[in-house]
Amino acid sequence: MDKDNGCKEKPHILVVDDESNILTAMSLVLQPEFDVTVAKTGDKAVKKIRRGMDFDVISLDLQMPGLSGIESLKAVKQLSPSTEVLIVTAHSDAESTRGALKLGAYDYIDKPFSNAELVASIRKGVERRSNTTGVEKTKEQLAFVKAQLIQSEKFSAIGQLLAGVAHELNNPLTTIMGFSEILLLRKGSSDRTRNYLEKINESSLLCKNIVQKLLAFSRKEGAKQEYIQINQVIESILELKQHDFKVDGIQVVKQLADNMLGTTANFYELQQVFLNIINNAHQAMKMHAGTGTLTVKSSFDEKVIRINFLDTGPGIPEKNLQKIFEPLFTTKKKGEGTGLGLSICYEIIKEHKGNIFVANNQGKGACFAIEIPIVDQQKSLNLG
Ligand SMILES: Nc1ncnc2c1ncn2[C@@H]1O[C@H](COP(=O)(O)OP(=O)(O)OP(=O)(O)O)[C@@H](O)[C@H]1O
Ligand SMILES: [Mg+2]
Known part of the structure; x- marks a missing residue:
């Protein structure tokens, strides 16, 4: 990392x-x-x-x-x-x-x-540890780059497959939804029939959501990019989640950078990324302690905008850290998660030439970090 x-x-x-x-x-x-x-x-x-x-x-x-x-x-x-x-x-x-x-x-x-003696000795130990782990870190980074290469191949193969499946499912699904709605509008059906029809309609809506996620995952590039403010994307999603968070007593701590530079990106795609990460944090904290705190930070330097999401959920087991960006990887029960949320985030951030990382906060929750390169306004205007 x-x-x-x-x-x-x-x-x-x-x-x-x-x-x-x-x-x-x-x-x-x-x-x-x-x-x-x-x-x-x-x-x-x-x-x-x-x-x-x-x-x-x-x-x-x-x-x-x-x-x-x-x-x-x-x-x-x-x-x-x-x-x-x-x-x-x-x-x-x-x-x-x-x-x-x-x-x-x-x-x-x-x-x-003396206090100074103690601090100096501890600092010495910290430095030694970071040196000894330096070689291991380089090895880890190499392994990470390798894994990413394999991942990107895997992603494109799975993406093509998913796009095909999603496309094929769209027509029969539209038929099911359409006819169940027509039948629901008919007068004279018994309560039992209406109940069955409502179930058919609800289930087909669920399928439609899954198909939309599949298509989002495998969608081709070319989505519109414009000059945007990342803090506005964050604010818009936090506003959307305000009610849900209130219901579950989730606290939100916002540490957004002042005077942040804008960048060229797709507002709606980034909304989707932040929403997926925040929804995961929400679900994790709710399952873990019923409630918790979500901290959202943004910062920037001359090249990169960085966004962090820290939660107070259970964190992610070490063995799953490598897998969570893979399409269809989920630990949630059937019907509760498709395992596509983070793979969509990964795809979108890669399309923006950025990076997405995950780390554990020492048993205190998960931390997601996103880096998006700053592309200047002039270039974005040329992109039209
Ligand atoms: N903040 C978090 N805390 C703990 N585990 C997490 C967190 N975020 C993601 N995960 C783990 O990563 C897995 C994959 O997440 P992802 O968003 O891709 O799929 P999902 O949430 O299971 O399903 P969906 O497609 O509905 O988003 C989750 O099932 C969960 O195990
Ligand atoms: Mg999710």
Whole structure:
């Protein structure tokens, strides 16, 4: 995933100490710069990692009841070798400290330490982690580009197939809808017959929606592009969703950039993209906790407009992250999702020569990032 696409988080630090006062003090010092989690015992710390939480740096008290600092360090390094561990010693116990360094801790500090000392040591660990993961990241990026290449081939084949199917379905569907409506308008039918006809009509409407999605997915380029303001697209969709959100008690936090540059794009297609992402976030939060908060951010530099959608739903399981932009991939029950929403978003954003990314917000929900290149007004006027 791109480093600065707005889904980037503060480095994650876990502070482990059996003294509550020390935990509170260290958290307060570190919080402005880092995302801090605390644990009162080594066992609790190890449990968090086992549950899949990822920390860049762990500050580990050497003297703790239960699982000792050294034992915790061993377990941490086994479960997550790239996590950096800072040892905190009450009184410099040279032998244990040496042992800890041998086991992979990158540094130690003696209690009492100054705030500046603590922050500097943690920063050092964060930097080490980002360096060690640098090579892995490059590998990941290469794999991502490869996967995208395969994806785009797969997309065009599936797109052609879907377009064909959708087209063929349109005629019989129009017939079903048309005749059921005519029969519904006839007087003298029994209630039972009317009930059946209404069901036929409702189901054919559902099919029509699916066919429209299929056609949107496989539609050919050439849709009208004009000079637009992305913030207006966002506002229009949030307005559309206002009532639904109110019903489910979903809070919306808007952080839209001031004086944003306009760009050349298709207003309605981008509306569709934002609506699909927002609908997914809405559904995820509703299923997860019944309610939640959606944060929508926009920002820009001289080349790119960036839009982020963060929700407080369950997030996306790691194994699904690679698949969610694939057509027909869905985790929803039959009839609740076609699995086309995000693949349509992907297609539209690619057509705009942009990028779409997804990341998890450390168990706090999903984050979608969209980047759209800024195309100047002059060019858009020429496009007519
Ligand atoms: N914000 C989110 N939080 C959690 N999971 C998500 C989120 N957005 C997407 N997903 C996952 O990605 C899958 C694919 O999403 P997509 O929008 O393509 O299809 P869908 O929502 O299942 O169906 P539809 O075609 O009706 O949109 C979803 O089924 C869901 O598992
Ligand atoms: Mg969807």
